[in-house]
Amino acid sequence: MAKNLFQIAKQKKIKYFLISFVDLFGVLRSKLVPAHAIKEMQTAGAGFAGFAAWLDMTPADSDMFGIPDPDSLIQLPWNKEIGWLASDLWMNGKPVDASPRVMLKNQIKKLKKQNLTMKSGVECEYFLISPDGNSIADPRDTQSKPCYDQSALMRRYDLIKEICDCMIEMGWGPYQNDHEDANGQFEMNWDYSECLKTADRHTFFKFMVKTIAEKHGLRATFMPKPFGNLTGNGCHAHVSVWQGNKNKFFDSKDKLGLSKMAYNFLGGVIKNASSLSAFFNPTINSYRRINAPPTKSGASWSPSSISYTGNNRTHMIRIPDPGRFELRLMDGSANPYLLQASVLAAGLYGLKNKVDPGKPLDCNMYEDHAKYPDLPKLPDELAQSLNLLKNNKDMNDAFGKDVINSYIKLRSSEMNEFKSKNSFDKTKDVTKWEKDNTLDC
Structure with missing residues (x-):
């Protein structure tokens, strides 16, 4: 009842x-x-x-x-x-059908027919910036490698504590907060859960962070790349599939701790990653983050090639622990429901077709990518990812062709508005249009 x-x-x-x-x-x-x-x-x-x-x-x-x-x-x-x-x-x-929460629930129903549930967690990165959006909020946060900087973290203690206290009160199980790789950038982690609950909490988290930042006289942004020389906002997803209390992705006999089911699911994600970047990286600004040159800190921490590995952050997918994988492609502008729905749709495709993801690569992909010329590359701009999604029959079948067409139509309209006044060039500064249309994504 x-x-x-x-x-x-x-x-x-x-x-x-x-x-x-x-x-x-x-x-x-x-x-x-x-x-x-x-x-x-x-x-x-x-x-x-x-x-x-x-x-x-x-x-x-x-x-x-x-x-x-x-x-x-x-x-x-x-x-x-x-x-x-x-x-x-x-x-x-x-x-x-073309509403994101319904899209996710439709994919959940398909997995449920196999008596399975996808559980997931997300790592939401965000910047604290000035109200006008032109600079980070903390003028003393200037280190070239500011990640985990205690002083910068504690200068925002009151704000971060308030957000974390809220998560504790709501029963989310937050377990760590840190200053991230860019100046002015933070990340807060809470427990994983069933993927619909994670999507609901992800949606609320963005609202909560923005609201509490405003209360403190600041502005929070999840924009993928608000500052060209700094690391962008990722939204990594950790994924596993369960049957009751049993993690079906776990296999103690496998070198990386993954089951055959996990590898097939992973294979589906790898096969469809380029197309699904239209959902994972949905804004024009998103493509400043992926395929990006090194930032002020020395690395972009975002992928450019479609590859997977063990506990190695230079690849699109890493396996940090047995029984789960982390997909590092998504950015802060990703729709919380479409993020989960896309992972699940691609994974279902992989399970149905027993897709082999190939062998993991044990290398520094930022330095060694030239050694793998046949490795698929991620799209360079939104138009490319939308075209790939349009022509991906399997994802059109998964979500419905009309739903995909609606999404492409709306994103193309936004893209045309941008192109009427701007050109997209990763070597140049983030445009005013991008900030006006993406800072509050």
Whole structure:
């Protein structure tokens, strides 16, 4: 039986609910609903006009209704009067196939038919910047190798502590916070979970970090590459597949600790990585991060080739521990639901077709890439990744051709707007258009 949100509101003294959904561009959209109206909203949903968001609809289309998922409820730790809810979009009595949370749930259903569940965790990197977006917030954070810098970390102690305290209160199991490789850049880690829950938490995390940063007079950005000379914002995903309490990716007899199932799943991700970069790296600015030259710190920490390895951060995929792998391709602009849905769709393809990922490479890929001229390269720009996605029959089958076409249509429209005023050149500074359109992604 579904949780009764009206009764929960009474018990927890919630006065308002944010009924939210994420559109295809990853923008969080919401309606603020008073608690006395939540009973009807829980059944009928909150109404939205699809054309008003980044969804491929017209003003003539019927209203969409966001049906809140009671299991996703988060009472805002910094404002207990408000409860946040992720919702699934419905139109004309049916789920909206081209809404990201529905897209993820459709892939989860396919895996569930095999009595399996994908669990995942994400590493969300972000910059703390000035409100105008022109510089990092801490003028004393100037080291050429600032990663793990205790002094810079502790100068932001009050802000980071507040975010981490919120995660502790919400039961996420946060376990470490650190200053990352770029000046002004931070990362906060919490426990992995079932992939839908991880996507919901990822969505809320971005909202929470931005909100608390503003409270402290700063601005937080997950933009892939806000500063050309600094390491970009990645959003690495750690992935495993489970059957009940058993990790089906684990094999103690394998050198890297992975099962045959894990290698097949991994093979599907490798085969489809170039196409899925349209989801993993969805903005024009994303392509300043991958295939990038070394940054101020000496390394970009992002991939350029499609390869996998053991515990080695120069490859697209690394296997840091037995029973899981880390996909390092995604960046901070990735839609939390499409990120998980894409990994799962590619993995399902790999399981179905028993895809062999080949042998792992034990090398420094940043230095030795020339030794592997036949290794597939990642796309150099958004147009290339969109074209690869358009022509990937397997991913079109996985998500539905209409859904893929809608996504490509919207991204192409944005790309054309950029190209009407700018040219994309990785050797030149990040453009004003990129910052205006991506800083708050």
